[in-house]
Amino acid sequence: MKNYSSHIGIVGGGIAGLTVGCALRLQGINTIVFERADEVSEYGAGISISPNALRPLQKLGIKDDFVDRSFVPEKAVMHYQGKEIKRLDTEVVTSSRQKLIEVIHQRYAGLGGEILFEHECESLDESSCEITFTNNEIYKVSHILVCDGIKSSIRQNYFPASGVPAYSGYSAWRGIGLSEIKDIQFHFGPGTHIVNYPIDHEGRTSFVGVVKTNEATEDSWKIKGSKEVFLEDFKFYDEEIFSMVSSSEVIYKWGVYIRPSLNSMCSKNITLLGDAAHPMVPFLGQGGCMAIEDAYTFAILSGELDCDFNKVQPLYEKIRLHRNNRIQSASMLQGKLNHIKNPIAAFTRNLLMSHTPLLAMRTNKIWNYNVDEEISKALS
Numbered sequence: 001m002k003n004y005s006s007h008i009g010i011v012g013g014g015i016a017g018l019t020v021g022c023a024l025r026l027q028g029i030n031t032i033v034f035e036r037a038d039e040v041s042e043y044g045a046g047i048s049i050s051p052n053a054l055r056p057l058q059k060l061g062i063k064d065d066f067v068d069r070s071f072v073p074e075k076a077v078m079h080y081q082g083k084e085i086k087r088l089d090t091e092v093v094t095s096s097r098q099k100l101i102e103v104i105h106q107r108y109a110g111l112g113g114e115i116l117f118e119h120e121c122e123s124l125d126e127s128s129c130e131i132t133f134t135n136n137e138i139y140k141v142s143h144i145l146v147c148d149g150i151k152s153s154i155r156q157n158y159f160p161a162s163g164v165p166a167y168s169g170y171s172a173w174r175g176i177g178l179s180e181i182k183d184i185q186f187h188f189g190p191g192t193h194i195v196n197y198p199i200d201h202e203g204r205t206s207f208v209g210v211v212k213t214n215e216a217t218e219d220s221w222k223i224k225g226s227k228e229v230f231l232e233d234f235k236f237y238d239e240e241i242f243s244m245v246s247s248s249e250v251i252y253k254w255g256v257y258i259r260p261s262l263n264s265m266c267s268k269n270i271t272l273l274g275d276a277a278h279p280m281v282p283f284l285g286q287g288g289c290m291a292i293e294d295a296y297t298f299a300i301l302s303g304e305l306d307c308d309f310n311k312v313q314p315l316y317e318k319i320r321l322h323r324n325n326r327i328q329s330a331s332m333l334q335g336k337l338n339h340i341k342n343p344i345a346a347f348t349r350n351l352l353m354s355h356t357p358l359l360a361m362r363t364n365k366i367w368n369y370n371v372d373e374e375i376s377k378a379l380s
């Protein structure tokens with residue numbers, strides 16, 4: 001057994017794991033990330049990061065590098081059946097997951113953070129704080145942060161009432177092609193919607209097309225789909241929208257999976273962060289943002305409370321549980337709104353979107369969340 005009891009052990013080197021690693025290192029806390037993959041790699045899917053998560057990234061010294069390698073669109077434009085229905089200012093940064101992971105990983109390495117690849121967690125002992133890996137190594141750490149994503153087997157074992165991943169009723173197509181668009185474009189149609197945005201200054205453009213269907217697709221970023229089937233799923237739309245699809249080398253289709261909301265994100269010596277705690281349908285673009293908020297909150301509390309995890313855990317839960325659960329259910333509701341089939345209901349939705357400030361109000365409520373203020377309130 002390797003004794004790392006002066007380190008926090010982080011299982012999973014995705015957005016949550018690497019961000020919490022950076023934030024803890026900045027507090028002077030020792031960390032070790034265990035990642036099952038053999039390198040930090042991500043499939044080239046798009047991701048948008050909104051101001052609520054950009055603020056913590058700024059504090060962690062990651063934002064500027066991220067923005068430099070990404071795109072900052074000025075407007076989000078909504079369309080229904082080819083017609084523009086709303087144009088809004090936007091403050092999100094659009095990029096690829098690959099670049100986001102790269103910049104966080106580089107920052108983590110720059111802060112002296114340790115990461116071990118090809119370390120797949122097999123089991124934990126929450127009393128002794130030991131983690132056993134499939135390569136038979138065992139590490140003893142001071143606390144275990146569970147950042148192993150939606151399929152988290154640790155969640156399965158230590159939060160047994162918390163349900164297994166289930167198909168959400170939505171399947172998504174995604175790819176990265178070339179186009180000249182400069183804004184975020186939403187296109188709504190019966191039972192489907194599409195989101196396109198630039199991810200850099202070279203014209204690379206992310207497209208995601210979502211279909212509501214009972215035909216479950218596997219939850220995997222690696223399943224290649226055919227462009228012909230994609231075009232069939234989106235035959236109601238003007239083909240111009242898909243100009244970037246023809247230049248995309250590959251196009252992937254995957255099922256969107258969810259797990260029920262939790263009543264608690266903590267157990268003895270174990271704390272859940274990111275998708276392991278609260279996977280959500282991606283219709284508000286907040287899964288990664290919540291992972292960043294979780295990571296920052298846990299690390300600042302750990303610094304402020306001298307790594308007394310008996311004090312950190314209840315405050316972390318107090319700050320994060322309600323916010324995560326609320327965004328999880330709001331994302332689900334957004335899915336229903338995006339995929340309305342009934343023409344009268346769609347007309348009403350479009351009217352509300354175009355003639356009321358509801359959309360901006362809802363977005364601002366999510367984006368204006370200030371994680372530092374919430375931490376200060378909880379500590380006072």
Ligand SMILES: Cc1cc2nc3c(=O)[nH]c(=O)nc-3n(C[C@H](O)[C@H](O)[C@H](O)COP(=O)(O)OP(=O)(O)OC[C@H]3O[C@@H](n4cnc5c(N)ncnc54)[C@H](O)[C@@H]3O)c2cc1C
Nearest residue numbers: 012014015016036048120121148149274275285287288289
């Ligand atoms: C179509 C789609 C679009 C999205 N768009 C957005 C968006 O625009 N904005 C946004 O904020 N979010 C978006 N999201 C959500 C976002 O991608 C996730 O919420 C985010 O990746 C969660 O990060 P995570 O670190 O918790 O989990 P993951 O990114 O899944 O990382 C988990 C890590 O743990 C590792 N791991 C797993 N099991 C083990 C183990 N046993 N041992 C060791 N390591 C392990 C994995 O290899 C992986 O590296 C989108 C999601 C989808 C599906």
